[in-house]
Amino acid sequence: MKSNKQVYIKFITVTLLSALLTYAVGIYGKLPWWSFVPANFLLSIAIVQKPWRAFLSGAMGVGLLWLALTLMIDQQNNHILSTKVASIFKLKGAYNILITVTFIIGFLLGGLSSLTGSFIRKEK
């Protein structure tokens, strides 16, 4: 049995690695946008956690990365483009909803890909 602290550190590490890996495969947009999905899948095979923890690491890793990037971009853009896109999507210019949707997509895909990987091997 591992101590709670070890589990906690592992969780944080995987979450950070997930974010880092996601950022790395997304750089310049050269690889397909979903490249972080197999990346997180592999990460979760390499560093095994309990399924629900694996889900949460991937979800938080990708979700929070996407949220941080989006918030930063949107702030520096004075919401010019997010407002237009939110209007195109019939959201009456509510860019916050757009940011939330972006976060949810990252959260779900990051979580699911890590969850899938976690079923391959059992945590020792």
Next chain:
Amino acid sequence: MRILPFISSTLATVGLVVLLNIQLPIGAIKSPRLGYFLSPQHGFWKNAEKVNANFDASIVAGELKGNVDVYMDERLVPHIYADNDQDAYFVQGFLHAKFRFWQMDFQTRAASGRLSEVLGSKTLVSDRKFRRLGMVYGAEETEKYINEHNPEMKATVDAYTAGVNAYLKQLSPADLPFEYKLLNYEPEQWTPKKTYLFLMLMSYDLTGRASVADLQLTNTRDYLGYDLFEKMYTNQQDSLDPIIPKGTAFASPSIKPFTPISADSAYLKKNNSNAATLVDGATPEAPDKNNGSNNWAVSGSKTKSGRPILCSDPHLGLNLPSLWYEMQITTPTHSTYGASFPGSPAVIIGFNDNIAWGVTNAGRDVLDFYELKFKDNTQKEYLLNGTWTPTTNRQELIKVKDSADVVENIAMTYWGPTMYDSHFKDEQSKGRNLAVRWTGHNASTGVETFYKLNRAKNFDDYLAAISLWKCPGQNFVFASKTGDIAIKQQGSFVARWNRQGDFIMPGIDKSYDWQGFIPNEENPFMMNPARGFVSSANQKAVDSTYPYYLGTAASFPLYRGISVNKRLDTMTNITVANMQALQTSNYNVFAEVARPALNKFIDPNILSTNAKRMVREMNNWDFNNNGNSKGTTAFKIIWDSVEQAVWGDELAGSSIPLTKPEAYVLVDQMNKDSNFSVADDIRTKGKVETLKEQVNLGVEKATKKLMELEKENKLEWSKYKATRVLHLTKTPELSRMDLPIGGGVNIVNATTENHGPSWRMVVHLTDEIEAYGLYPGGQSGNPGSPYYDSFIDKWAAGEYYRLLFLPKAKLLENKFAKWHIQFKKA
């Protein structure tokens, strides 16, 4: 391994990725691929430009011969300083692509009938139309000609193309322009042919109306019969103030076009009064009727400084990204500033160290239809002067997204491509076999005209540059620092007999052929006139003593020219501010004539209380189409309603839209106070309506509409008119809607709903040129940039920017250079 959870989790993950990776249907349109579009490292977020972005950059390119410095001023206008001309055009191509590539790609796709390839079958009709009109054919003719005969232009266009492609080469997929991500397709390499296709699009925009108007006019004449048609669509414009003043003597013509013997019966159909058989079909699209412009130059004798001032404001569709991109190009051979076309090298409307120039549309008819008689459905032979003559087949392949390819088989004839036939028909063509002949099909070195104008040092250079110009015919205005002013209508103009080509012509008889092009020397021209100014506003260039027929009067708006000339005539000690005021003037010279004409017939005794109130609103108005004026709206709606009351019945029986007569026809009739038979409503048997009855009826109908507007708080002119600058995809969220601006049809400030002054320029030809200008858009084509629409508010307010036209040292000295893009040879 836990098989079952693994499988279900895999399915969920892959399923979600797939769902987010396809375009989902939302009604008639398709969503972007949502996962891609919303990904902060791939999607639209990457196009959300920092509001304080730094545009400094250093670019290394193997194609360059030397180094080029580009300084961007605070409005993001680039000032290019290059060691040689070709490098300058390379950099121009690079910058056009950097700031406007999607637009360049999209517009040339439209021009070449290739939109369906990326947008699907909804654009198929317009793609087929452009293919059959010969847009690609014309671009190919030009490309072939320039490659074989004009190495200087070939080198210029090649350098420009290389610049565009150099930009694409270093573009990272994450930075693809926003619209590619929204519509989900990929950019394509630029080619010289695309530059020629873009110029074809301008030819179409400025002369292509005839591709629909000729058919409509033919149908209108067939419907009404020749006599009534002549009354309602007369070419007589009593109040015309032509570009070349009335009474100017013209040299005797070198071509004397003769009218074919059979014209009265086989062409004009003077005896016919039967309505034609009508078939259903889609309403055809055509270039805006209001495509036009103002330009003028005043000589030093009329200005305060003693130096000429030149003004130019082309009226075109108001779009985002704008058709125009502002820039300065400085090389050892020349230094030029002005508005350029993303898609083409050189500056199109602008000025240099010595001269300034501007253009307006000539409006001359250079596109005709000939009705063919094919031997059979194979279209392999057609009758020409009694002989079955073989056609050649031109195939055009249209790829359609999510659908099968479409092949257009176009029978090429003596006249030109068969545009309409039983395979391609609409309600106006009615399945007739119609070949189109258009000067746009002919090889043209239009680029060279601008190339040479950019370098022109004096009047002779200007004349030599524009003498090369063929299509679309333009009025080129000119002014030089040395004090010359001039205007010339230039293009490849057909030497026409009266009414030749207004209607569909018989294609079996060569006597209806074009009998030649008018020699350049006989084109309307004026230099340094005693009155001290030259001007044009799309009116007829000449009075009826000119030996050639120009085209139907409907192609020549009458009132803007009167407005401009009236003002210029009386002005003295003119300053730049005076010229700006004229360019943005909202005075309605048409209303000045039409309102008294209406009042002659309006009878308050028979009008309702509300109608009387609305008439008062109109009569208290000061004739200025200002944005906040209610009188403008009252006048406009009353006038339209009266026109409808008078003409409506004549045109109402037709199941296809017919052409509405021009406003001046009714005004002239009302002022003459003649017994105007057309006023009678032919639908009421046994009762003869007078003009007075129809006018008052029209006023009552207008009142209903005006009351509704009043309720919606839309009686103010700008609210009613709701001017908008539309994104090229017509997406309102990417557009600027409901702008607070006045103006309108017949107004010098010709701003209508989605159309108007697309670039306003005033150039004072002092020793150091003093120029002002702006266009309704912004230098960046990216909807995520603060520079996307940064000029629009100032444009709507009728204000101007001082244009920074400076040598490199002065630009830097004055700290106008905000950013520096360095281009280095590899």
